[in-house]
Amino acid sequence: MASHAASRTAERVAGREIIVVQDTSELILGGRRAKANGYGPVGKGGGTRGLLLHAALALDAGTDALLGLVDAQVWNRDKGKVTPRRSRATTDKESQRWLSATVQASAALSTAQSITVISDRESDIYEHFARRPANVELLVRANWNRKIKLKSGAFAKQFAFVDGLPEAARFSVTIPAAPGRKERIAELALRFSPIMPCRPHPGPAPDLPDMIRLTMVDVREVSSTHDGEPIHWRLLTTHVVRSPKQARRIVDLYRRRWTIEEFFRTLKSAGFDIEEADIGEPEVMIKFVAAATVATVTIMQLVRARDGTTEEELTEAFEPDDQPVLEALSSQLEGATAKQKNPHPKGTLAFAAWVIARLGGWTAYYGKPGPKVMRLGLEAFRRIKYGTTLRLKNV
Structure with missing residues (x-):
């Protein structure tokens, strides 16, 4: 079902600038009863059971139109204990999903004018950048404070390096209302620079290059008048950024990532109540989740077009x-x-x-x-x- 949906999406992208937003969500289906039925652990502590869904959606970068599903992976953690994560290759980890969805986007959307895959901090994986397909750019919110090589030949930590840069620009944006948060106007300070992160050591993939070329775009709220946490995004991208205008575009692109959050909200509560499905067999539930995923994308398209x-x-x-x-x-x-x-x-x-x-x-x-x-x-x-x-x- 997901493969057919992706082929339909591929028909709509020719010649267009495409962004692909991807993320993972836990589907919590119960406790003891779900465990007895064979569902694996999800959530903190392992007391709840369910499935995991990783989805990737394609949007038109110019119009923000939702074009369709690119990839959907549903799985059940039904295996026993595994070896420590640092001693396993990425292909043997759940984190492989970020790389797989990127490869799928590269192949399925190959007729697009350009492809930028956007994801949150969990996808900040060195191998994700090092092995990206040639026709795909990446935009990821930084999670790790990696060692970087400076032009002088010295080394530094990337967060401290970017924090020490002068502001390149300031601009204001409207932060929309959300549960527990009022709409507000935020003033943001922008910094950016090319960086050269070093390969993590020790690591399970010694064949990766010692360094990769990326750009970090740092944006932080400087005039916060609300009680919540101010905005601060450190964004890593393979896009070349040479001006404040280009850096601002990177920030605007990353804001589109919210579409994948809207997708999961529609699947879980706003459109479907998928976590309330009383299906005892994990394999049957996996098929149901795949079907609901395809339908959820269509529902979102209809709401946006109304x-x-x-x-x-x-x-x-x-x-x-x-x-x-x-x-x-x-x-x-x-x-x-x-x-x-x-x-x-x-x-x-x-x-x-x-x-x-x-x-x-x-x-x-x-x-x-x-x-x-x-x-x-x-x-x-x-x-x-x-x-x-x-x-x-x-x-």
């Missing part, structure tokens, strides 16, 4: 033979008032979003349809489409 501002075509999320079914449904679902008419052009994703929302119970009068409405509508649409394929004979 206002008609993205100008995406229907084929960004649907098959070409879905269009006549959607158009027939639209004419049936429209009411007598202006608000109950589909306002979007045929062939657009916004047109489809209106139909799916109406099938999901939206009246077209109050509020905007969210993920749960879109999920219900998408399920109804698929049943209707299946019905159109039946050829019943008299019996």
